[in-house]
Amino acid sequence: MQRTELARLIDHTLLTPQATSADVAALAAEAGELGVYAICVSPSQLPVAAPTGVQVATVVGFPSGAVKPGVKAAEAARAVADGAAEVDMVINLALVKEGRLDELTREIAGVRAEVPAPAVLKVIIESAALDDAEIVAACRCAEEAGADFVKTSTGFHPAGGASVEAVRLMHETVGGRLGIKASGGIRSLETAEAMVADGATRLGMSASAAVLDEAGLF
Known part of the structure; x- marks a missing residue:
């Protein structure tokens, strides 16, 4: 993939608990330089001044998901x-x-x-912790509920992050109707391109700069 094309698929991510406001400001500045689609930060860091053309994303129920539905909605x-x-x-x-x-x-x-259009809702299913039938079921629930994307992983679960197999199954289940975000453990150009080849339409990465450097100048 061309560098600019790949960059526009990336949510440039900083979700470490110890991230400071200065770290987030640096992330936003780097996002503008890299030409990525969005930055993704913890909700406590909002609001964030993002460069022109860069969207701001955040997470809710993160990272376990094990909170009451009303709490997630309020968040x-x-x-x-x-x-x-x-x-x-x-x-x-x-x-x-x-x-x-x-x-x-x-x-x-x-x-x-609570996330009305044009705001975008992505549903993290933690695919590494699910079997194939559970992945399919979770994706179908997300589609029925009106989500815009399904997403593989938080990157914090001990079961692991994104896999091409999970991305492929998610794409087979809802691809063409919902976006597919691969996230968790994408640290090389080879891995990023494999995810896209198997159906990912967005990539969540903290190693965005290194991956884009591999992709070259254009």
Whole structure:
């Protein structure tokens, strides 16, 4: 992929708990230099002054997803009020594991209601912690609830991050209707390109600069 094309797929991410306001300001400045699509920061760091053309994304229910649905919805509403154009929510994995899919759909729909278009809602399903049938089920719930994207991972789960197999399955399930965001462990151009080849339409990365350096000048 050309460097500029790849850059426009990237959410340049800083979600470490110890990140300071100065770190976030540096991330935003670097995002402008790199030409990425968005920055993704913790909700406590909002509002953020992003460069022209760079969207601001944040996370809710992060990183475990194990909070009450109303808490996630309230967190999402505050994030939008604080200037987030995109919200990446973590699902309650227990709802998938226990087959409580109607509850999962309602949880996502509750957040969607607080993230009205044109704001974008991405649903983090933590794919490495799910089997194939659970990945498919979670993606279908996200689609039914009106999400814009499904996303592989937080990058914080001990089961791991994104895999091309998960991205492919997510694409087979909702691709063409929902975006697919691969995130978690993407640290090389080879990995980034593999994710895109298998259906990713957005990439969450903290190693954006290094990956784009691999991609060259254009």
